[in-house]
Amino acid sequence: MSKQIVITLPPVINRSEAEAFVRELHEAEAAPEAVIILDCRRVEYLNSRAVSALVESCKNLSCDRRLRLVEPGDFMLKTLEVVGLLSLLDVYPSLAEAAVQ
Amino acid sequence: MSQTDILYVSSAPENSFLAELSSGECSVRTVTSIDEVKQILARPNLPVMVIDGTPLALEFCDSLKETRPDCLASLIALVSDSRVKARLLENGVNPGLMLSPPFDAATLRSRLSACLDAGRLRMELAAYALDLEKNNDRMSHLLGMKDRFLSLATHDLRTPLTTMKLVGEMIEKQLVESSPPGIKRMLDILARNIAKIEVKVDELLLIARMDMEVSPLELQEINVNEIALDVIKIFFPGAISRGVELDAVFGGVARIQADARCLDQLMCELIASSLERLDTGDHVEVRISTEGEGVRISVTDDGPPMREGQAEQLMEGLLNESPTRQTRVSLYTAHVIAQRHGGRLEITSSESKGTTFSVWMPQQAATGESA
Numbered sequence: 001m002s003k004q005i006v007i008t009l010p011p012v013i014n015r016s017e018a019e020a021f022v023r024e025l026h027e028a029e030a031a032p033e034a035v036i037i038l039d040c041r042r043v044e045y046l047n048s049r050a051v052s053a054l055v056e057s058c059k060n061l062s063c064d065r066r067l068r069l070v071e072p073g074d075f076m077l078k079t080l081e082v083v084g085l086l087s088l089l090d091v092y093p094s095l096a097e098a099a100v101q
Numbered sequence: 102m103s104q105t106d107i108l109y110v111s112s113a114p115e116n117s118f119l120a121e122l123s124s125g126e127c128s129v130r131t132v133t134s135i136d137e138v139k140q141i142l143a144r145p146n147l148p149v150m151v152i153d154g155t156p157l158a159l160e161f162c163d164s165l166k167e168t169r170p171d172c173l174a175s176l177i178a179l180v181s182d183s184r185v186k187a188r189l190l191e192n193g194v195n196p197g198l199m200l201s202p203p204f205d206a207a208t209l210r211s212r213l214s215a216c217l218d219a220g221r222l223r224m225e226l227a228a229y230a231l232d233l234e235k236n237n238d239r240m241s242h243l244l245g246m247k248d249r250f251l252s253l254a255t256h257d258l259r260t261p262l263t264t265m266k267l268v269g270e271m272i273e274k275q276l277v278e279s280s281p282p283g284i285k286r287m288l289d290i291l292a293r294n295i296a297k298i299e300v301k302v303d304e305l306l307l308i309a310r311m312d313m314e315v316s317p318l319e320l321q322e323i324n325v326n327e328i329a330l331d332v333i334k335i336f337f338p339g340a341i342s343r344g345v346e347l348d349a350v351f352g353g354v355a356r357i358q359a360d361a362r363c364l365d366q367l368m369c370e371l372i373a374s375s376l377e378r379l380d381t382g383d384h385v386e387v388r389i390s391t392e393g394e395g396v397r398i399s400v401t402d403d404g405p406p407m408r409e410g411q412a413e414q415l416m417e418g419l420l421n422e423s424p425t426r427q428t429r430v431s432l433y434t435a436h437v438i439a440q441r442h443g444g445r446l447e448i449t450s451s452e453s454k455g456t457t458f459s460v461w462m463p464q465q466a467a468t469g470e471s472a
Contacts, residue, residue, distance in 0.1 A: 014348040015384065045330070048340040048347035055341060059271050079334040083341065084264030088271075 004099060005031060008039040013046035013101070021046075022053045029060055039096045051083055058088050066090050067078040068098045106148055107213070108132055108141060112155035118179075118204065133157065138164065146224045147172045149213065152196075154185035162194045170215075174198065175219060177212070179204060217439060248362075251286045251309040256301055263338045266295050309366070318360040318441060320466050325355040325364070325389050325396050332368040334385055336376060344381035347372075352390035358466045370435040371400045371458045377431075378456065379404040392461060396445070399459035407450035416448055443467030 005028040010017050028036045036057075058066060069091045072080070080086040092098035109119060110132045122127045133139060138161050141147065147169060149253075152158035165172060176196040178188045186199060197219070198212055267289050276285060320386075333349055340347040375385050384403040407415075419436040435458070436446045444462035 014386075015346060015348070018346070045349050045351075047349070048345065051337050052341040052344075056268065059274050075330050075334070078331075079337055080336050082259075082263065083337050084261075084276050086265075087264065098401040 003034040004037060005034050006037045006095070006099075007041055009043045010043045011044045011047070013043065015047065015049070018047050018049040018053070019099045021050050025053050025057055029057055030071060033065075035068065036061075037068045037070060037095070038077065039070045039095055040076055041070060041095075043076050046079070050091060051079060052090075054080070055083060057087060063066075068092055070095050070098045073096055108148055108150045110138065110150060110152045110158045110161045112157040115153070121204075132161075135160070142168050146227045147175060148224075149175045149177065149219075151177045151179065156183050156367060159185070159188060162189060162196075163192055166192065166194050172223075175223065189422050197347075228451045248309075251305055257334075259299075259338075262295055262298060262302070266292070269295070312333065318363065318466070320358050320360055323357055323359050323361055324451050325357060326351045326366050326460075328361065329368060329387060329389050329398070332365055332372065334370050335369070339376060340385075343376070343379065345376060345379045346384045347376075348384070348386045350386060350388045352388070355389050355391055355396040357396050357462050357464050359442055359462060363441070367438040367460060368398060370431040370438075371398065371460065374431045374435070374458050375400045375402045375404075375456070378402065394465075395461050395463040397459055397461050401455050401457040403455045406452050407455055412448040412450045412456075416446075419446065431456065 002057060006023050007021070007028060009021065013021055025036070028034060054067065061067070065087050069076075069080075069089050072091060077086065077091075080089065090098075106133075107129045109129055112133065114131045114133065119129055119131065132141060134151055135157065138157070142164055150161075150172075152162060152163075162176070162178075165176065175196040176194075177198045177200065177376045178186075179202075180189075180199050181202050189196065189199075200212070229348060254293040269288055273285070273288050276288075328351065329351070333347060335348060339345075372385070372387060379385060379402055383401060383402060383404045385404075388397075388399045388401065390397050390399075415432065419433055430447070432448070439446050439462065442462055443466055445458055447459050447461070448457070449459075450456040
């Protein structure tokens with residue numbers, strides 16, 4: 001079974017929180033073969049830098065390594081849709097389901 | 102089916118008089134009960150009405166005055182008794198014609214003919230009014246379709262376009278030297294055509310913006326934070342492609358009475374005004390906060406500050422309603438929308454605090470415009 005890395009996102013991701021999130025995401029990308037799970041259950045707002053990091057991550061990861069999102073809220077879902085990212089990510093209704101496989 | 106030209110309202114209609122009225126070109130219908138009176142008054146168009154001094158006729162007159170005062174001109178009162186005339190006048194019923202006995206057939210017909218013409222004219226006018234109303238409804242429907250189309254074109258059309266652009270970039274990134282050369286050329290064609298459609302979408306956005314300045318306000322209770330979240334995400338693709346960081350800060354519950362579409366547009370204009378000044382690595386913050394009896398929406402960026410006096414010049418141009426070249430379309434639109442709600446636009450710029458475009462909006466819109 002592949003290694004799994006879970007990143008838990010805070011409720012609001014503005015400048016300072018985005019910095020930490022981008023760093024964590026880059027570290028996770030660097031881990032070969034690891035499944036990256038983003039726990040979005042508490043997210044109310046994430047800024048453009050955090051979204052940009054997700055876009056870059058999608059471009060960088062190979063086709064068989066798609067980011068897994070857990071319970072993104074309405075704002076996050078709509079934002080990902082607007083930037084054209086929603087169809088390029090896997091969305092799960094719970095952390096347990098994202099962790100299976 | 103023959104049309105009823107005359108209504109004769111009476112508790113006890115006189116047969117000889119009826120025969121006299123019916124002998125001409127017109128047809129007569131007698132109304133002898135209160136139920137019939139109610140039915141008549143509910144009609145969109147009323148013909149010429151003849152009344153006498155009977156109780157039902159007088160009751161009909163009172164109801165007509167209350168519910169259809171515009172139709173009193175088509176009323177002919179056969180006043181056989183001065184008390185009846187006095188009662189009508191005391192109650193404010195001014196018939197188009199009052200005739201005293203003897204009710205000479207020739208005179209009555211000639212007067213009746215004038216009344217009938219007036220009645221027909223009124224019916225024609227009513228038909229025109231109905232047509233006009235239908236056309237207005239159709240026009241409103243078409244305007245609604247136009248609004249929905251603009252909304253679809255400016256928001257919904259942009260989303261799949263962005264996905265197409267992103268996927269194109271992803272494919273380009275995955276290309277290797279051994280990839281067929283035609284693929285790169287096709288990706289270029291795809292990117293150029295997406296850019297063309299984006300320009301067209303922007304043009305539609307401009308039409309939507311012009312509409313905001315003139316269409317009537319539809320005021321409602323609005324959560325400003327929710328609108329802000331809706332608007333901010335629209336700017337993410339632009340902010341990401343320019344490398345600009347877009348933050349949002351919400352200072353508690355912010356509710357105001359406003360037109361939702363206008364408020365949406367206002368925020369778009371403020372953010373667009375800020376973003377167009379910025380470059381890679383710059384930062385912009387959208388902040389919603391309560392202030393006094395209203396809400397402040399401010400957009401602050403750390404891009405290059407305006408030169409000394411430029412912010413004041415810009416504001417002066419907006420307030421004088423004489424937009425100059427320096428007064429950008431976005432800010433002018435924001436100013437007009439704020440002003441229509443009784444709010445105000447402010448612009449400040451300094452090296453230390455950055456540039457802020459902000460609008461204060463009252464909790465209760467003071468528009469002076471009817472919804």
